[in-house]
Amino acid sequence: MSLRRGASRVPRGSPPSQPGAALAACLGAALGAGLLGGGRLRGGALACGRSRAGGPSPVPSQVRARGMPAEPAEKRRRFYFGDVFKGGKYAPLHPELFQASAPRAWERWLAPGFKDVAAAVQDGDPLRALREEAPGVYSFELFTPEFCDLLLEEVENAQATAREHLERPNGMNRYGIVLNQLGLEPLISTLQQEHLRPVQEALYPGPGTSPDDHHCFIVRYKAGEDVGLDMHEDDSDVTVNVCLGKEFTAATLSFCGQAQEQNHRKFTTTYSHKKGRAVVHLGTHRHGADNIGSGERVNFILWSTSSGYRGSEAYRKDRTRSTTASEPDKVCLSYTHDRDYTQHLPRPSREEAVARGVMLDVVEERSAIMQRPVHDLSRPIEEINTVPSVCLFLDGLPPQRQHGLFKELMELASEVHAALGRRPHDAGPPPLLFFVGVQATGATPQVRRLCGVKHSPALALLDVDKEAVYRLPADREVGPEALQEFVGDYLKGSLRAHKLGSEQQEEDPAAAPAATGDT
Numbered sequence: 001m002s003l004r005r006g007a008s009r010v011p012r013g014s015p016p017s018q019p020g021a022a023l024a025a026c027l028g029a030a031l032g033a034g035l036l037g038g039g040r041l042r043g044g045a046l047a048c049g050r051s052r053a054g055g056p057s058p059v060p061s062q063v064r065a066r067g068m069p070a071e072p073a074e075k076r077r078r079f080y081f082g083d084v085f086k087g088g089k090y091a092p093l094h095p096e097l098f099q100a101s102a103p104r105a106w107e108r109w110l111a112p113g114f115k116d117v118a119a120a121v122q123d124g125d126p127l128r129a130l131r132e133e134a135p136g137v138y139s140f141e142l143f144t145p146e147f148c149d150l151l152l153e154e155v156e157n158a159q160a161t162a163r164e165h166l167e168r169p170n171g172m173n174r175y176g177i178v179l180n181q182l183g184l185e186p187l188i189s190t191l192q193q194e195h196l197r198p199v200q201e202a203l204y205p206g207p208g209t210s211p212d213d214h215h216c217f218i219v220r221y222k223a224g225e226d227v228g229l230d231m232h233e234d235d236s237d238v239t240v241n242v243c244l245g246k247e248f249t250a251a252t253l254s255f256c257g258q259a260q261e262q263n264h265r266k267f268t269t270t271y272s273h274k275k276g277r278a279v280v281h282l283g284t285h286r287h288g289a290d291n292i293g294s295g296e297r298v299n300f301i302l303w304s305t306s307s308g309y310r311g312s313e314a315y316r317k318d319r320t321r322s323t324t325a326s327e328p329d330k331v332c333l334s335y336t337h338d339r340d341y342t343q344h345l346p347r348p349s350r351e352e353a354v355a356r357g358v359m360l361d362v363v364e365e366r367s368a369i370m371q372r373p374v375h376d377l378s379r380p381i382e383e384i385n386t387v388p389s390v391c392l393f394l395d396g397l398p399p400q401r402q403h404g405l406f407k408e409l410m411e412l413a414s415e416v417h418a419a420l421g422r423r424p425h426d427a428g429p430p431p432l433l434f435f436v437g438v439q440a441t442g443a444t445p446q447v448r449r450l451c452g453v454k455h456s457p458a459l460a461l462l463d464v465d466k467e468a469v470y471r472l473p474a475d476r477e478v479g480p481e482a483l484q485e486f487v488g489d490y491l492k493g494s495l496r497a498h499k500l501g502s503e504q505q506e507e508d509p510a511a512a513p514a515a516t517g518d519t
């Protein structure tokens with residue numbers, strides 16, 4: 001039985017603690033390196049890096065309040081990089097690509113097979129003309145070989161003559177360009193609205209419905225540059241990926257499951273790219289590019305987004321990555337995104353990682369968080385759901401008392417990790433985690449409820465996987481000896497387990513009540 005039922009899990013998306021709260025600031029400053037800001041919660045999925053490499057993400061359009069001063073339409077786009085062609089900084093090789101916003105312009109460039117797809121979609125029977133590669137992954141002919149060559153030539157011309165104006169497409173791929181930035185946004189918008197929209201609406205109601213923005217770019221793989229792409233999900237609602245050429249071996253695309261499903265790290269299929277053929281999938285579908293054998297592969301990628309879907313509850317749910325107890329398939333592991341990667345596969349060298357688009361800043365930040373002996377309970381790391389966790393509740397106590405107990409916990413945690421053989425650069429979580437709650441905010445009240453403790457200070461050990469909680473009796477004073485003994489007894493197996501969520505009974509009527517805010 002899976003023990004990770006929704007109700008008993010600690011949400012990763014819990015709100016952060018109140019900024020500027022005096023105690024948090026004071027403890028954070030006193031005890032170094034941002035402990036209290038450290039329980040990083042990445043909202044939902046970690047998507048394949050957004051737009052400008054290393055730069056800030058554009059503000060999603062739905063975040064902009066109504067009534068703000070009107071902006072030019074293009075600036076309201078989610079992914080806006082400017083337009084090098086319109087800015088007079090690019091002389092096109094094939095000007096027809098830049099004048100192609102009329103609906104009929106695409107007719108000569110769409111593969112004959114796409115007519116069958118459009119007809120099947122219109123008949124309400126899309127699967128008649130599509131190939132289902134795996135659940136949720138479909139392929140179909142989209143571009144003629146002539147269009148693939150035309151676009152390839154334009155991209156190569158742009159890279160040769162306007163390189164300095166063009167940015168990398170996302171935080172992972174280093175060698176492509178953003179077609180919208182080059183000046184092809186009108187061409188792509190027509191393709192999206194006139195031709196692809198009915199297909200994605202038929203295949204993916206919800207995420208595929210009413211696409212109203214896009215990020216369209218080129219990716220390129222060859223020896224000495226990017227050779228493949230680490231497993232990831234896209235910051236799109238629907239992705240259309242078309243191979244433009246050139247000659248290459250291997251360089252396949254492997255798919256696993258949907259981020260929000262328990263099986264998201266189970267392999268489903270490997271797709272072999274074919275020039276002009278599109279493979280289409282949801283942004284939440286975990287996928288990665290397998291290393292190229294020889295030659296060069298260039299692909300056209302269209303990330304469509306729908307502000308209606310992004311504003312919905314379904315979007316938030318779909319973007320919450322599921323944790324799973326089942327053994328992952330190795331091909332589905334992501335060095336960028338999976339904390340447990342090195343428990344299953346050897347750590348790649350820096351060069352290997354870079355050549356597969358690994359976001360090393362993400363990996364380093366995660367590893368730094370893991371090095372902290374004690375984590376913030378108001379913003380817990382997601383491992384609180386999978387690793388037994390000592391939780392010390394200090395909310396409502398005077399700052400001096402909090403300081404003292406927190407320091408004791410830090411010392412104990414460091415000692416325990418050293419005794420358990422944890423080395424400074426181990427990437428995975430230690431076998432026992434330590435958390436402190438200094439304010440009744442964020443996830444702290446929920447963890448209190450799971451632990452069944454109401455007083456402060458209180459000490460408990462939560463094991464979500466086993467649906468168990470261990471508690472220091474409420475009449476026992478929390479101090480250095482109690483901390484040591486409690487953790488020691490747990491490690492010896494001599495503590496009595498209670499059911500997760502059960503309340504601590506009658507042990508200490510005199511215990512001080514904790515600060516409230518936990519209802």
Ligand SMILES: O=C(O)CCC(=O)C(=O)O
Binds near residue numbers: 173234241288
């Ligand atoms: O190389 C490919 O075919 C996939 C690229 C990709 O997944 C991406 O750029 O997000």
Ligand SMILES: [Fe+2]
Binds near residue numbers: 232233234287
């Ligand atoms: Fe992708």
